[in-house]
Amino acid sequence: MDASVDRIADPWGGRTPYGPGTAWPVRTDTYLEDGVAPQDVDQWVQTSSLLHSNGDAMDVAVRDGRIVGVRGRGADRVNRGRLGPKDLFGWQAVASPARLTRPLVRDGDRLVECDWPTAMDRVVTRSKELLRQRGPSSIGFYTSGQLFLEEYYTLTVIARAGIGTNHLDGNTRLCTATAGEALKETFGCDGQPGSYTDVDHADTIALFGHNMAETQPVLWARVLDRLAGTAPPRLVCVDPRPTPVARRAQVHLAPRGGTNVALLNALLHEIIRTDRVDHAYVRAHTVGFEELADRVADCTPEWAARICDVPARAISEAADVIGTAERLLSTVLQGVYQSHQATAAAVQVNNLHLLRGMLGRPGCGLLQMNGQPTAQNTRECGANGDLPGFRNWENDAHVAELARVWNVAPEAIPHYAPPTPAMQMFRFAEAGSLRMLWISGTNPAVSLPELARVRAILAQERLFTVVQDLFLTETARLADVVLPAATWAEKTGTFTNADRTVHLSEKAVDPPGLARADLDILLDYARRMDFRDRDGQPLVHWHDPPSAFEAWKLCSAGRPCDYTGLSYERLRGGSGIQWPCTDQAPEGTERLYTDGITWAGADVSETYGRDLVTGASVSEVEYRALNPDGKAVLKAAEYLPPHEETSEEFPLQLNTGRTLYHFHTRTKTGRVPQLDAAAPDVWAELSPAEAEARGLAEGDLVEVTTRRGSVRGRLRVTAIRDGMVFLPFHYGYWDAPGGDRPAVGGAGRAANETTVTDWDPVSKQPLFKISAARITLVEHGDGTPAPAPTTTASAPVAPADVPATVGGALAHASQVVPDAEAGDGSRS
Amino acid sequence: MNGVGLALRALDHGERRLEHRFLAAAQRHRTEHEFCHVAGDLARWSREHHTRLVAVAAQRGLNLRWPSSNRSSDLLAGVRTRAAEAVGRRPEPGLLLLRDLRELYLAASRNSLHWEMLAQAAQATRDTGLLDVVSRCHPQTLRQVRWTNTMIKTLSPQVLTGL
Structure with a gap:
């Protein structure tokens, strides 16, 4: 099989059938920008997908210092050469003209450009002031599921042993x-x-x-x-x-x-x-x-x-x-x-x-x-509410071991209470006991529940907010300091997918303007704060991705996520490797618990x-x-009814979620033509019976309202269960008139205007799928269908009335199956 | 009324009070989301305990039914909710929350001791009906105790140092 396929219209590509117990055949997917042929590529640089948790290994094509395409890595155990639509097209966002290129600091109502020393000085001055006046618990860090392992580990050491705060969590709280x-x-x-x-x-x-x-x-x-x-x-x-x-x-x-x-x-x-x-x-x-x-x-x-x-x-x-x-x-x-x-x-x-x-x-x-590409590393490195290496904060021996690795006193690592989950951190900020929040690689002004509340928290004068990101997101617009970060393919590091496969992601191109790798930003902060260990030596003693990785290996030794058998050299070329990877298991470990519970x-x-x-x-x-x-x-649990039940006023259950073509708040995927066109704006889904009962039809402009707020979008009638309305959560305001919120007098576009603030008391994960809502007609449509894909769970019940989602000429990717692999195990 | 009857009455009184306290505290701390939602769930357990206690007491010729609750508490609920929302952006209500958690812990512990007494009496008299009720309910009371204790541990550092 050697074909060119519209991968927007056919997100999964062609079949390579195989039978049980046989190897999944290789199929190499490639997408190069229009006018570029494989022989035009100067260099292929190894990486893995950063737009979902699967860890699809790929090589980035570089020409004249620019990314011009991607190709799946056939040798990799995860994807055997295949790439999904976000992998094939998502890289284009890296070169978006909207990228942040200089640090910004707040001057009254405005954010103004400045140099790095000015921005970092503001951050360091406020950190030291708060440490002196209010103590370490006045400072919090809210990070991501999209940085690299080396960055999370560095952040964890800074937050827990440098600042000494218990308030460090990732947006992985929302996903994993x-x-x-x-x-x-x-x-x-x-x-x-x-x-x-x-x-x-x-x-x-x-x-x-x-x-x-x-x-x-x-x-x-x-x-x-x-x-x-x-x-x-x-x-x-x-x-x-x-x-x-x-x-x-x-x-x-x-x-x-x-x-x-x-x-x-x-x-x-x-x-x-x-x-x-x-x-x-x-x-x-x-x-x-x-x-x-x-x-x-x-x-x-x-x-x-x-x-x-x-x-x-x-x-x-x-x-x-x-x-x-x-x-x-x-x-x-x-x-x-x-x-x-x-x-x-x-x-x-x-x-x-x-x-x-x-x-x-x-x-x-x-x-x-996991939901996010590097969520696994947030968890391993202790940036998501646990101690690094899956250590137990309640076990003094674990804390002492960690203190030895970091060469600090055990008391220097907060372990008097569970590390603070994100939603509680925002609550502390709301109540005023948390006064500085450093947000890296995440956009809470669109992704957290009950956005009016989140915006009010972030906009407080008494809260000093640092935002480290690629774009001027809705959250960045509310910040006091904005730090421009380098992204995937502009920096080197490792990350681990949902089945423990560790991949190396190498730098292929330079970041735009003054943007810097997240690791470099954190190392600069540590240097300026002058964090020291118990011998007076620098607490953060590494200086680049490989040395950070080596530091993490020591921390992981002897724990379930043992990386000691891995190195950048071993991860370069070939396939990703599953942890634990040690001297005893140098090829990594395919399955845990093969011989009992350990x-x-x-x-x-x-x-x-x-x-x-x-x-x-x-x-x-x-x-x-x-x-x-x-x-x-074997832990048992009794069923309890949900906290927000439907009522006469709010008779529907609101369910929010994602679509295939977008990632998170669209900061990247919304800037990719093929992906944007496949799902350009918010919509609402309802079953035929519920639509009919309200006199609604495909394409009608509707408003979905809860006790918190409302969202306006076109209706898609699907085979969703009765009694439920679905909203995709990706859409915000950076490409709408409001900028960071609904325009004055305008309707909400972000699903989280409506969601309830409630979280699972065990995992502290917010609940996005069980608010009570009603849906009302704003105006009947003119026959134009909702801007929802037809290829996914949003497929219309009446396909004849809705044009199929296609990508056209710019969405054709090649897929090549070596002859030896094709047809193996097929029924046909 | 024998001693078991006295203990049943005392415990039923305690469970009714605990349910009321959980609900009132949930309204008072609307902006403390985890506390508010879980407190509502735990109030339900105390209500179920009351139902079971009424039934087991009735089998023993004892009437534990209370007059139905008056409306004033519902009026107060609205006031509590609005007050909670108005002060939600100040740190001091954190102290009030710790006080409420302490009282809930003590009230649940008190109920736990009454369950313990009933369990002992039920075993001594081989009263399997009563023992069945105790073994269903008492673990939930202990979970109420553990939860309030966990919440106190988790919230105290920030509340007491962040004023």
Whole structure:
């Protein structure tokens, strides 16, 4: 196969079918800008995707000092040469003329350009002033899921041991906090058990709130290739929207929002009732079976059907498929993580695997997914509310070990309370006890819930806000100091995807103007603040990405995320490598828990656990009594109704989420012509029955309103479940008249104008999927359809009335399958 | 009324008070989002405990029903909510929150001790019906205690040093 494909119209590209237990064939995807041929490329520079969590390895094409395209890396274990639409086209944003090129400082109502010393001096002066007057707890750092490992680690050392604050978190709190927490609750420690290669072996794949086709299109291409090959796997899909995954599923359950725990408890009930339990595995590797069995004893499919509004027999059928699987792969994402009882639900998926003994073998995988490309590193490096290397803040030995690595006194590292999660940090800023917030690589003025409140917090005079970013985002416009950062392909570093694969990302081109790598900005700050260790030597003693990586390796040694066997040299060329990678496992580690549970003992675990309903801490003594032999914990949870219920005034459940063509708040993807054109503006989705009941039709201008605010957009009628309205969350104001907020008298465009401030008490992840809303007509359309893609979960119920989403000539990418690979294992 | 009856009455009184305290504190601290939402969930447990206590007491010929709650508390609720929103951007309500958490902890601990007494009495008299109620409810009371304790641990450093 050697073809040119419109990758906007066909996001997943052509099929390379394969059968169970065989290797996923290579297919090399390439996109070069118009007029550039492969022989025109001066240099191919190795990197990996920074616009989702899959870690698609690629080479960047450079010509005359500019990026001119990308090509997938066929040798890489993650994507075997394939790239998704955001990978193929997203690089164009790097050269956007809107990039920040100079630091900015606030002068009254304006931000004015300045040089680096002026900007950094303001930051350092305010830091020192606050440390003197109000102490370290008046300073907070809110970072990203898109910096590099070396940068997070440096930031963590600065925040925890330099400043000495407990207030450091990432926007990973919004995307992956529940994944980490669910793994900690079950296995004692973070660390993805499964591997993407489990797709190659599975006979059943269950996707819980995970629209894989849009969030990780290349991983979905892997599933599609299995579906097209011999002995294809069966799919179970839990999603209220008609996603591409749902359309291919043997069983599709579309529950009411906020009812995941009820549904999962019913699945567990059925597995136990039909005795599809691997009792030997449960005995050998778990504690808590009796309590779990007792908790779900009354959770029949009929009981759950009433709560979830799905047919009881569909629940039984799903349980049957999962219960008869011999190689079960489950994946979980935002439909669980950003919904009511997030951690409690995600943990029940872990429980399904433990009951069935489906862990640590090919095809028996559990993937608690990440949303962002480098979220895994935020977690590992301790920039997201845990100590580095998955160390336990409540374990004095862990803190002492970390203090030795950093050569500081243990008391210098705050460990009197759990590290502060982002939402609580904003609350401290609102109440006035946090006076400086350094925001790097994230845009809370669009991405956090209840935006009117977030803007009011950020705009406070008493709060000194530093924003480090590529563009003048909505958040940057509210800042006191704006620092222009270099991005992907303009700096070197490493990052790790959702299945623990570490990739090297090398510098290909220079950043624009005075923009600097995030690492260099942080190193400059550390130097100016003159942070010292206990011997009076510089606390941050590294000076570039390789030396930062070496420092991190020492910190990771002996922990689950052990990087000691890795180096830039080993990561250069060839494939990414999965941690742990050590002298004993020099090729990395494909699956965790192949030989029992290894990190749940009280002396090594990252946590002693929390109450899945209240979030209350379990004490060390209780944990030791509960789990003396360090096994996996089968944690049960009762279903609770969501906090914001629908009412006569707000009869619909509001669900927010993403679309395939955009990433986050569109700061990059909105500046890419092919991606922007595929989904240019906000829309709202409603089912045919709900639309008809309100006299609404495709293309009508509607307003979605909650107790917090409203959003205006065109209506798309889809096969979404009744009783629910969906809004994509990507759209903000940088390309709208308001600039950073709705224009005066204008309507909201950002979905988060409407969302409720509520978070999971266990993982502290905000809930974006369960506000109560109403939808009203603003004006009937003129026949123009909503600006929503037709290729995705937003597909219209009446396709004849809506032109299909296509990319045209500028969206054609080549895909090449070596002859030896084509047709292998195919049914056709 | 025997001693078990006295303990049932005392505990039922305690659970009703705890439910009311959780709800009132949730309204008072509307801008402390985690506290407010979880306090609402935990109030529900105390309400369920009350229902179970009424039933188990009725089987023993004891009437624990209270007159239905008067309207004034609902009026007060609105005042509390508006007051919370008005002072949400000042640090001092943090102290008030710590005080409320302390009182909730003590009230839940008091209930826990009453459950303990009832459990002992139920075992001594082989009263399986009562024992069943205790073993369902008491763990939830202990979770209320642990949650208030966790919240105090988490919030104290910032509240007490950030004024």
